[in-house]
């Protein structure tokens with residue numbers, strides 16, 4: 001089958017076997033885990049309200065402000081799961097191996113929000129009223145697949161990068177939290193995100209074999225326009241600057257630890273069998289990567305000088 005004849009329906013059907021193989025690999029690899037085991041319930045107490053407990057105060061939180069910001073962003077991102085489910089069910093369908101994956105993935109993602117929220121509330125790490133209001137605002141906005149007018153391949157490419165980005169964001173948030181329990185929980189969540197990334201990346205790799213030109217074009221456009229899944233969170237720009245300044249997730253990390261590893265695994269530079277537009281897309285991708293690398297260096301230099309100045313003042 002030549003790639004220019006591949007419709008969305010054909011593509012999904014052609015990939016069905018790869019999806020089934022990777023679904024089985026995923027089910028054999030993913031270890032069952034329980035969110036409640038990661039939450040220090042003994043630290044919990046009633047809040048003000050109908051139960052007449054203690055109102056939340058920032059002094060009760062053991063976490064730094066940036067750790068709180070990052071955890072809230074990660075949790076709100078997870079909270080939008082109904083929208084993500086809608087988008088991937090629309091993209092992949094609910095039948096066969098694709099459908100089984102969509103439901104399994106949704107169930108696994110559901111654990112993340114449960115576990116993180118329970119941890120935050122039990123340890124009084126964040127303002128519960130602010131958190132709930134932010135969740136309502138965020139979910140009311142929803143999440144829309146930015147590539148819904150593009151090909152299914154765009155969607156598969158997006159989730160391949162997004163799962164790895166989410167993994168890194170969770171892992172690094174845990175690391176800077178200063179709380180071993182938080183780190184342990186987020187490391188567990190990050191393991192799930194990694195397996196999700198492997199699933200989508202393998203499907204994307206198979207799509208490259210089927211339709212190299214379209215796959216290269218999709219990857220090129222997704223890398224150029226990538227946004228984190230939580231980008232619709234209120235004040236996301238300000239929050240993501242804080243997160244970047246703390247080295248939790250920044251352009252350097254995005255380039256080195258998210259984009260490049262996926263592209264290397266897909267053997268982007270060695271791929272053969274590309275025709276005109278595929279080759280053009282590969283060249284444009286290389287230009288985007290170079291630009292991303294330059295922006296990343298500019299950002300880290302600026303951050304270093306800001307940190308040096310504040311260290312000098314201190």
Ligand SMILES: [Fe+2]
Nearest residue numbers: 078109112193
């Ligand atoms: Fe997740």
Ligand SMILES: [Fe+2]
Nearest residue numbers: 163192193196
């Ligand atoms: Fe995930």
